[in-house]
Amino acid sequence: MLYGILYTNNDIGTGELKREIRENKILPVLILRVAPEPEHGEPNEYVVVPCFNNPLIAQQFARRNLPKGHLIATIQLNQESIETLVSKGYEILVYTWPRRLTKYCHLDLEVIENSVTPEIR
Numbered sequence: 001m002l003y004g005i006l007y008t009n010n011d012i013g014t015g016e017l018k019r020e021i022r023e024n025k026i027l028p029v030l031i032l033r034v035a036p037e038p039e040h041g042e043p044n045e046y047v048v049v050p051c052f053n054n055p056l057i058a059q060q061f062a063r064r065n066l067p068k069g070h071l072i073a074t075i076q077l078n079q080e081s082i083e084t085l086v087s088k089g090y091e092i093l094v095y096t097w098p099r100r101l102t103k104y105c106h107l108d109l110e111v112i113e114n115s116v117t118p119e120i121r
Contacts, residue, residue, distance in 0.1 A: 002051040002082065002094065003058045005030040006073040006120060007109045014071060018120060025114045027075055031090060033106040047090045051077065060098035075118050084112045
């Protein structure tokens with residue numbers, strides 16, 4: 001079981017967001033757009049989906065890396081969600097600790113549709 005981080009542009013309230021997720025079965029998932037690091041010779045930007053085996057580590061990661069006052073919640077990612085993200089060319093990266101992101105990472109979101117209502121924590 002993997003957990004992702006629920007991410008929004010902070011333009012929607014918590015209650016409204018939960019309702020949208022339940023009614024439309026969507027997941028606004030945090031993704032990281034990683035810019036090429038010149039010193040490592042990486043040629044292109046790539047996208048990573050930070051995932052976690054433990055929802056508490058996911059929350060700690062979010063607190064450490066999201067802007068202050070931002071909604072912090074985790075979502076359970078089922079196999080369908082993971083396959084959708086992989087099919088878009090995103091790399092699933094499982095973090096085992098709540099590390100701080102580098103200056104080369106840009107926070108973004110990807111909204112994916114799901115056939116089941118996701119569990120929000």
